[in-house]
Amino acid sequence: MSSIPKNEQNQKQVQMLNELSKRKVVEHNSLITSIAKMDKTPLKMFELAVSCINTEEPPKDHTVYLSKEELFAFFKVSDNDKHSRFKQAVENMQKQAFFKIKEKKEQGFEFENIVPIPYVKWTDYHDEVTIRFSPEIMPYLINLKKNFTQHALSDLAELNSKYSIILYRWLSMNYNQYEHYSVKGGRREEQVEAYRNPSISIRELREMTDTINDYKRFTHFETRVLKEPLEEINEHTSFNVSYDKIKKGRSIDSIVFHITKKPVARNDFYKLEEEDPIYLQDKANKEQAEELLAGKALKSKYTKLLLDNMLLSPYEMTDTSLMAGLQAHVYPLYDELKALRGLNGVKDHLSYVRAKQEAYSKRNIAKYLKKAIEQYLPTVKRQDL
Structure with a gap:
């Protein structure tokens, strides 16, 4: 059987990416601030699966369906080895990937370790991939009356490091709150500005990025977890982000981020005209x-x-x-x-x-x-x- 011409494959991938760009990922903030014990590929695969969930009509049996073409387009994989690489990525996700969630309750903190996707099924003769979420992860994906964040799947598609994805989700969480309270009110001006300029301690940032035992020298940590990820975020998403290092004594105690949306071109187009x-x-x-x-x-x-x-x-x-x-x-x-x-x-x-x-x-x-x-x-x- 003849193979599909490369230009046709590329065209199909572009069409699929256009379809994927319509998708949104919506997650509870506790999931965004959790520790993602996984590398970038399982994390991106999880985000892709979450984008399939209709929160108004939650999936039956916690199950969603993807196509292999969607997966390959999302990860921009077009080589002959893509099926074996996909299989390996799924196996790694199921063997290694879990979230460590810390949620504040009235009596104190509650801790959960959740394997988000325990079941994946596919065949070598069909395009459909079945993905089943664990019952424990579903409340963080469908019970979204408050404290949730929405971001574009297309932004995540371009991020190529685990730390970029984790930081982007956390920055989105804060900026979404800035936009919300700027419009709705209910917060003092300095509180609203704090969402646009969020602060996080080095300890919390290391926990969230799962780097407590990695990059012991701060210069290495800053390069891998801050500088390189923010370069990706600034290049590929709708955010421009900078940061300041806050010292306590002689050591760096925390980071303050400064988030802006990339400017929208403005002119007099939408001003009222005399003929209105x-x-x-x-x-x-x-x-x-x-x-x-x-x-x-x-x-x-x-x-x-x-x-x-x-x-x-x-x-x-x-x-x-x-x-x-x-x-x-x-x-x-x-x-x-x-x-x-x-x-x-x-x-x-x-x-x-x-x-x-x-x-x-x-x-x-x-x-x-x-x-x-x-x-x-x-x-x-x-x-x-």
């Missing part, structure tokens, strides 16, 4: 017109869909001009698509946009979304003729 109906009603008070539109946008179902697809962040929702621009220029086009294809048609479009979106640092949100829907609507209308 609501602006025409009140030219003398442009701010009031923007506030009215922004308020309407905050209540819109489309805003929720943008949040669900990580095309808009809670922090960006505080930008009155941006939200007014979305309501004035983008949401009416979504109404057109909804009339043609229903709300599911809008959902499908935004999933596609999420998969295809340009680098976060280069896009203007409203302009990008408007361009995407303007290009798509004519195709839908032609199909309906």
